[in-house]
Amino acid sequence: MRAAVLYPEASAVRIVDVPEPRPATGWAVLEVGAAGLCHTDLHVMEGMQFSAKNTVDYTVTRPRILGHEVAGTVVEVGDPADDEWLGRRVAIGSGEQRHVTPGMHIDGGLAQFCAVPVTSLVTVPDGVPIEIAAVAPDSISTAYSAVHQAGAISAADRVAVIGLGGLGLSAVRIAGLSGATVFGVDIDPSRFAAAEAAGARSCVGDVTELTDEGLSLVIDFVGGRTTSAAVDAVGVAGRVVLVGLGASQMTVSPLSLVLGRKSLIGSLGSPKGQVLRKVLDLIAAGQITPAVEAVPFDELVSAYDRLRSGKVLGRMVTRPND
Ligand SMILES: [Zn+2]
Numbered sequence: 052m053r054a055a056v057l058y059p060e061a062s063a064v065r066i067v068d069v070p071e072p073r074p075a076t077g078w079a080v081l082e083v084g085a086a087g088l089c090h091t092d093l094h095v096m097e098g099m100q101f102s103a104k105n106t107v108d109y110t111v112t113r114p115r116i117l118g119h120e121v122a123g124t125v126v127e128v129g130d131p132a133d134d135e136w137l138g139r140r141v142a143i144g145s146g147e148q149r150h151v152t153p154g155m156h157i158d159g160g161l162a163q164f165c166a167v168p169v170t171s172l173v174t175v176p177d178g179v180p181i182e183i184a185a186v187a188p189d190s191i192s193t194a195y196s197a198v199h200q201a202g203a204i205s206a207a208d209r210v211a212v213i214g215l216g217g218l219g220l221s222a223v224r225i226a227g228l229s230g231a232t233v234f235g236v237d238i239d240p241s242r243f244a245a246a247e248a249a250g251a252r253s254c255v256g257d258v259t260e261l262t263d264e265g266l267s268l269v270i271d272f273v274g275g276r277t278t279s280a281a282v283d284a285v286g287v288a289g290r291v292v293l294v295g296l297g298a299s300q301m302t303v304s305p306l307s308l309v310l311g312r313k314s315l316i317g318s319l320g321s322p323k324g325q326v327l328r329k330v331l332d333l334i335a336a337g338q339i340t341p342a343v344e345a346v347p348f349d350e351l352v353s354a355y356d357r358l359r360s361g362k363v364l365g366r367m368v369t370r371p372n373d
Contacts, residue, residue, distance in 0.1 A: 053371060054162035055351050059113045062096050063352050064161065069116070072158065072166035074129035079136055079169050081143075084181035086160035087120030088346070088367040089189060090216070093359050094296060101155070111155050119153050120368075121160030121167075122175060122184035133169045140175040142184045142331065143167050144192075144324035160185070161351065163371045173327045176335040182343050183334055186217070186366045191330045191341055192321035193294060194221035197270050198229070200326070201292045201318035206230030209265050211258050212251070213281060214272030214295060215242040217341070217366035222270050224249040224339055231268075234261055236277075245342070245364060258284045273297045282315060283307050290314045343368050 052071045055064040074080045094101075095117065101109035122142040128134060143153055143160075151168055153159040158166070175184040198204050208231040212222045215237040226233045227250030235246035235254035243254035255261060258269060258277065262284045269281040269291045275298025281291045282303050293315065303315065321327060333339045342365025346354040354367055 052163035053348065054116045054158075055118065055348075056114050057096060057111070057117055061113075062098075063355065064096070064117055066349065066351065069162070071164045074127050074166055076129045077133075077169055078129045078166050079125045079133060079172060080127040080164050080166045081121065081123035081141065081160075082126045083121060083160050083163060083165050083371050084123040084140070085185035085345075085368045085370050086118040086122075087186045087190060088351070088354055088358055088369065089120060090358065091119070092117050092154070093355065095155075096355070099296075107150065109152065109155050115154070116158035116162050116165075117154045118159030118161030118165070119155055120185050120189040121153055121165055122181050122187070123160070123165070125172070126164070128169065136169060136172060139172075140181065140184070141172040142175050142188050142327060143171050144173050144188055144321070144327040161369065161371065171324070173324055173331065176331055179331060179335050182345060182368045182370070183341055184331065185368050186341055186343055187330050187334060188327050189320065190217045190366050191221045191334075191339060192326045193318075194218045195225050195326055195330050196321040197292050197294050197318040198222055198225045201316045202268050202270055202290060204229045204231055204268060208232070208267045210234065210268045210270065211236055211261050211264075211266050211281070211284070212246075212270050212272070213237070213258055213277045215239075215246045215254070216272065216363070218294065219272045220245055220249050220365065221339065221341060222272070223251050226270075227251075228333075228338060234264065234266075236261070239361065242364065268292070271295055275301045278315070279303055282313060285311075285313055288312045290316060292316045292318050294318050341366060345370060348373065
């Protein structure tokens with residue numbers, strides 16, 4: 052089968068022929084319908100080590116087929132007890148079982164077929180296109196978790212979302228659905244229109260421009276200097292949720308944090324399959340309509356280059372079986 056493999060020492064994936072996976076007991080093989088391209092993949096290619104003391108280790112060993120946003124159809128199971136899954140359209144709730152995230156701990160979805168634990172499968176509702184289902188487990192569920200789990204949003208909140216890429220636009224929409232007032236923040240004004248269409252009241256280039264807006268919650272999909280600015284800009288007792296890994300170190304003002312009784316909270320992916328089910332239901336109901344752009348599997352390397360340049364609106368997906 053065709054697969055996008057990241058080899059040792061390489062800084063880009065290579066599309067090669069590899070054997071198709073077979074399911075072990077308790078595992079299923081999907082024919083991949085679509086897989087998402089994520090900024091995290093760029094960090095992986097750069098060799099970033101996703102580990103820190105007292106965390107789950109997401110370090111990617113190589114060679115590895117990338118792709119942690121996957122949806123497709125179950126074509127084989129390792130145990131007859133799991134036959135009910137055969138033929139079902141599914142997305143993979145990547146955070147359900149730690150240490151078996153596709154594209155990180157195990158081979159991922161940038162391939163024609165992908166083997167995953169049955170416990171990580173979530174049925175895709177009828178009417179949800181497979182390209183949209185592919186970005187639900189990471190891009191949209193990550194935004195949902197940041198807004199609802201880490202951010203504990205309510206309708207009374209005044210929220211700034213920093214970084215208006217795929218995740219940020221989803222967060223703007225999800226925060227807006229809860230009734231909160233939402234502002235968008237991005238250094239690239241060409242993204243403002245999409246954020247306003249998703250429900251942002253207005254957009255600015257830097258979160259410090261919102262210091263007098265009474266912000267109670269900031270969700271930062273960039274990370275680093277933006278987080279320092281967010282801690283300063285959020286109001287008394289405000290929460291800053293950090294998702295983006297855009298910097299390896301950052302400084303935060305202790306005065307701002309302590310005198311303002313502010314909270315700084317890290318949010319990773321979506322820890323529960325139930326978040327993915329909720330997100331898929333919101334999509335099926337037409338409440339979230341993620342912008343996705345399909346790119347040819349053969350052009351993955353240049354697609355990742357475009358993602359790195361920051362010139363992508365919404366989320367890129369590819370269909371390895373086309
Ligand atoms: Zn991702």
